Amino acid sequence: MSLSDDSRYLKGGPVAQRIIAAVREDAAIAKAEGFPPKLISITVGDTAAVDVYVRNQRAKAQLAGIDFEERRFPATITSGELEAAIHGLNADPRVTGIIIQRPVPAHIPVRTLQAAVHPLKDVEGMHPASIGNIVYNQLDLAPCTAAASVELLRETGLDLKGLEVVIVGHSEIVGKPIAFLLMSEGATVTVCHHMTRSVAAHARRADALFVAVGKPRLIKADMVKPGAAVIDIGINSEIGPDGSSRIVGDVDTESVREVASWITPVPGGVGPITVAILLRNTMVALSRQRALYEATYGTADRLAAE
Ligand SMILES: NC(=O)C1=CN([C@@H]2O[C@H](COP(=O)(O)OP(=O)(O)OC[C@H]3O[C@@H](n4cnc5c(N)ncnc54)[C@H](OP(=O)(O)O)[C@@H]3O)[C@@H](O)[C@H]2O)C=CC1
Ligand SMILES: Nc1nc(=O)c2c([nH]1)NC[C@@H]1CN(c3ccc(C(=O)N[C@@H](CCC(=O)O)C(=O)O)cc3)C=[N+]21
Incomplete structure (x- = not known):
């Protein structure tokens, strides 16, 4: 039996494909209604594991119909400059979600950056206000890798x-x-x-x-x-x-x-599901933003409101 046929391998690909197919449908509807989803990735400095992740985010976002933009900053940037950039993205109505790739250089406190992302745009659930939700069993927007790992365990x-x-x-x-x-x-x-x-x-x-x-x-x-x-x-x-x-x-x-009895391969295990969940979280963030928009303007239809 070839390794890829071995049922002991818990493969992430099929689970990821299922999630991405659902995201793709949601994204198409949101787009038609005037709310195109857009995800921004922030990378500071250079790390191999981050490069793999960002490459796959771009590819799968494109497949799902989510706009994706990478902002790369040099390792010498200050924390204040990064926070200012994040505040700019918080204020930009075209931006649905922001992910800060870890690690960041040692002189930048990653927690300060995570706390600078507006909780409504926090697609990784890493803002202190967001991560508290999982203590209260509100699980629809959990950190992507953690959610992906649990999703694979369910497959058993x-x-x-x-x-x-x-x-x-x-x-x-x-x-x-x-x-x-x-x-x-x-x-x-x-x-x-x-x-x-x-x-x-x-x-x-x-x-x-x-x-x-x-x-x-x-x-x-x-x-x-x-x-x-x-x-x-x-x-x-x-x-x-x-x-x-x-x-x-x-x-x-x-x-x-x-x-x-079961083992996840690397690559091909948790990684692809992590990417899919990031995209799903982006749609969860969008629907929360739309609910707020509707409460504010009395319509969920941005095209009609403008
Ligand atoms: N597949 C995916 O989607 C993702 C994969 N990753 C990968 O997962 C790995 C972990 O990432 P991350 O959690 O961000 O890493 P961190 O470096 O933040 O955390 C590593 C953890 O391992 C603990 N640790 C270190 N050495 C030992 C040891 N010998 N025995 C037991 N525990 C130890 C550390 O404990 P202490 O703090 O006490 O030192 C710490 O809690 C990396 O390889 C990363 O690339 C990360 C995110 C997503
Ligand atoms: N804020 C933040 N959140 C993260 O979740 C995070 C991070 N920073 N920094 C880097 C690590 C690493 N990480 C990966 C996720 C998926 C793949 C992935 O898609 N891997 C595929 C593809 C491998 C390939 O293309 O070669 C696989 O394992 O099969 C890789 C790496 C997320 N991380």
């Missing part, structure tokens, strides 16, 4: 209620929101990080293991419970044996696939 058909879940990595954009999303589904959640005494001891208990650290092959077969679902979120650029650059996750897929 496992009952999330009471499921033993272990998450390795507790960043505010991936690990922590996954924990909240799964708690709201009734899972029992353990979160590990670099101070955890034995990641292996926790990981071996997991029915579902999520890994978002950024270290190739951190998770080996002896850290995985037989029959578990392993969701590999890592996106790491590596130079392969033939000298060319390639993307690998955080899991030693070749050995872990012999133990796990």
Whole structure:
């Protein structure tokens, strides 16, 4: 059996395609009604994982009928200058959503930037006011990667209620929101990080293991419970044996696939769904903006109002 036919592989492509098809229909309707969706990506400096992400955002946005614009800023820019640029985008009625690609250079506090994005345009749900919603189980606009990872776990058909879940990595954009999303589904959640005494001891208990650290092959077969679902979120650029650059996750897929019942490939797992959810979130943001527009002008039809 070829690897791509192996049912142990939880592939992201079909899930992403489903989401993008629905976004495409919504976007076409919104456009016809005078509300074309537009997503702006802000990149500061250079990072390989960001380049892959932005390239795919552009391609899939085009497929879905969402305008996409990349704003690149040099690593030497000040936080104040970036905040001013974000405020300009907040005020621009043509802009539906703003995503700030992480990481940003060390001299810029990323939280200040995330808080500068207007919550109605916050398509990643990273504004402190937005991320609070997932604590209250309001889940329709969650951080994209976290939502994508949970979406892939659902593909296993496992009952999330009471499921033993272990998450390795507790960043505010991936690990922590996954924990909240799964708690709201009734899972029992353990979160590990670099101070955890034995990641292996926790990981071996997991029915579902999520890994978002950024270290190739951190998770080996002896850290995985037989029959578990392993969701590999890592996106790491590596130079392969033939000298060319390639993307690998955080899991030693070749050995872990012999133990796990399900495993997400990298590439082709969580990544494509992350992009699709970003586009879906852009449509959620647009519908919230339209609701406000309607409440303000008494019509949802911008063409009629102008
Ligand atoms: N597929 C996708 O859509 C996406 C993939 N990614 C990828 O996921 C990975 C993680 O991203 P992100 O969360 O932003 O990264 P961060 O660097 O922000 O977080 C990494 C986390 O891993 C923890 N950690 C570090 N070393 C260890 C260790 N040895 N054992 C256990 N935990 C450890 C850190 O803990 P502490 O803080 O305590 O040091 C931290 O919580 C990266 O490879 C990134 O490229 C990210 C976003 C989207
Ligand atoms: N604010 C912010 N949010 C993020 O979610 C975020 C970020 N910053 N910075 C960078 C990381 C990385 N990341 C990826 C998402 C999808 C793919 C992706 O589409 N990967 C495909 C394609 C790989 C390819 O084309 O080679 C795959 O895994 O199959 C990659 C990387 C999101 N991140």
